[in-house]
Amino acid sequence: xxxxxxxIALPTAMLTRAVLLVMLPEVTSTRFIVGSNMGWxxxxxxxxxxxxxxxxxGDLLDLVHDRNQMNVLEVNKTDYEACNSDHPxxxxxxxxxxxVVPLNSxxxxxxxxxS
Ligand SMILES: *[C@@H]1O[C@H](CO)[C@@H](O)[C@H](O)[C@H]1NC(C)=O
Ligand SMILES: *[C@@H]1O[C@H](CO)[C@@H](O)[C@H](O)[C@H]1NC(C)=O
Numbered sequence: 732x733x734x735x736x737x738x739i740a741l742p743t744a745m746l747t748r749a750v751l752l753v754m755l756p757e758v759t760s761t762r763f764i765v766g767s768n769m770g771w772x773x774x775x776x777x778x779x780x781x782x783x784x785x786x787x788x789g790d791l792l793d794l795v796h797d798r799n800q801m802n803v804l805e806v807n808k809t810d811y812e813a814c815n816s817d818h819p820x821x822x823x824x825x826x827x828x829x830x831v832v833p834l835n836s837x838x839x840x841x842x843x844x845x846s
Pocket of ligand 2: 807808809810818
């Protein structure tokens with residue numbers, strides 16, 4: 732699998748950073764549709780999207796995207812920075828165009844164009 736849309740990785744790292752700032756215990760979980768009605772795509776500024784939201788461990792990120800254009804992979808920091816999708820920590824893709832990722836780790840998420 733090769734990443735051909737480099738730009739997608741960056742906004743999510745920012746989102747992950749925003750998530751880390753507010754990791755407090757919470758009993759109820761919230762489900763966020765990432766990017767709201769724009770979904771998970773290459774031209775949304777997710778820093779802006781995440782700005783007024785509070786994320787907690789156990790919340791769910793709902794990634795709505797074009798299933799023919801993207802897979803959703805969780806990678807470690809090295810691979811994220813190298814934009815390398817060859818060794819994902821977790822492949823969240825269901826190939827349905829709607830993948831749900833629980834917020835229970837601090838790994839960045841890459842949107843990857845399937846080869
Ligand atoms: C997204 O918006 C933030 C805050 O306005 C800005 O600092 C950042 O540069 C923007 N990122 C991109 C990729 O445009
Ligand atoms: C990430 O995974 C790659 C490939 O398995 C490995 O070489 C690298 O050391 C890992 N980095 C971290 C921070 O765990």
